[in-house]
Amino acid sequence: MGLNYKKAGVDIDAGNKAVELIKKDVQSTFGPEVMTGLGGFGGLFKPDLSKYKNPVLVSGTDGVGTKLKLAFKLDIHHTIGIDLVAMSVNDILAQGAQPLFFLDYLATGKLEPEKTAEIVKGIAAGCKESGAALIGGETAEMAGFYRPGEYDLAGFAVGIVDQDQIITGSEIKEGDLVIGLRSDGLHSNGFTLARAALFDKAGYDYTAEVEGLKNNLGEELLIPTKIYVKTVMALLEKFKLKGIAHITGGGLIENLPRILPDGLKAEIKKDRWEPQQIFKLIQQAGEIEEREMYRTFNMGIGMTLVIDKNDKEKILKELTEMGEEAYLIGEIKAGAQDTSLEIK
Incomplete structure (x- = not known):
């Protein structure tokens, strides 16, 4: 045949x-x-x-x-x-x-x-x-x-x-504030480094039970990317958002500066939120430098909003009422473009 x-x-x-x-x-x-x-x-x-x-x-x-x-x-x-x-x-x-x-x-x-x-x-x-x-x-x-x-x-x-x-970031000015919306984990970027650290270097099994994680290791990594559409669209009906940055590949270090006008930088305070345990595990397993972690992973912040400082309390209250974990993580300051984001 x-x-x-x-x-x-x-x-x-x-x-x-x-x-x-x-x-x-x-x-x-x-x-x-x-x-x-x-x-x-x-x-x-x-x-x-x-x-x-x-x-x-x-x-x-x-x-x-x-x-x-x-x-x-x-x-x-x-x-x-x-x-x-x-x-x-x-x-x-x-x-x-x-x-x-x-x-x-x-x-x-x-x-x-x-x-x-x-x-x-x-x-x-x-x-x-x-x-x-x-x-x-x-x-x-x-x-x-x-x-x-x-x-x-x-x-x-x-x-x-x-x-x-249309939100372009062009209206962002010195003194504006940065709100971070919590991620659900790694989302969908940085997995090549995560796999190299956890499985190649540290030798973890994909189904390993690790202290501090709610699921086995593989299931923790598979937690899906959070969708922020309903939250942000609801905010836009009530407030002016000057800039929005989706924190994906490149992390906070690469993504937030994409929406900043020339002559401005963002100063991010890392003590304003606690990254999920999975990020700490990856860093320890791979002996990864802190800046590399913030440049590769979202480190617990999946979306950032740049707002006028006068709207801070009202927006944070609104986010809390919508069930979001939101943090005031930084401020916009004058600065050269080659230092457009500082993490302190």
Whole structure:
């Protein structure tokens, strides 16, 4: 008998089964703006523009990085999709945009419908948390390209903001204050260094029970990235936020300076919050210098807000009432761009 696509390594029937398994989760993210179901060549989305004077679309794209290695090792796949959504929606949120819709791309060597369904379940959960519709995606079965049991994820989000409400950081001035919103752990960056420190250098097992951690080591590292959309959008309805920085790869040292005008720097006081135990464990395991930790990891702060000092008490009170752990972590001062952030 001759070859067919399945014998060559691509199972179309498995792909169809995966679509059936994910349909309910995907459709749970739909609002009245979604005009198509699964299976179309493109996703149609009709936004309600009535509340915008001059609407601007804001887009962002990202992946999950080597955090996927943990999902493979532990065979846990229902949270990694939350990370995928969070990395993009938190980025566009930094410009004041409300996420509208999200699309994902999943590539693997051999499609496993049940595993695919678990991944998409997480993506749908992240979309619902951020108010975005999961209007499309692509599942690519690429035989021989990926190792058995492994896959890669990418995605992008599109949001909307009124032009005069776009947050650029241009209004930040000396004397403004920096509020930090607590992270849920590593989120989705720094995992190459974390794995090298914990597993290669220190020799921990992925399922090790470590004092001070609520979960085993692998599960602690897999805690999904926090989505800040609801919190920040609620704040924007009441207060002026001069700048927002999503603390991802590059940590506080690289990300907060991205929104500062020339001639200004941020002075961050590290004694204003306590990083989670997992960061201390990584630092000790890898004998990592403190500045390298703050340049690689979020160190317990997943999002920063730059505000007018006169709004400090009201914003902190509002955040507390919303259930957020928020800290006054720093101040904007005059300074050269090459020293745009100091951690003391």
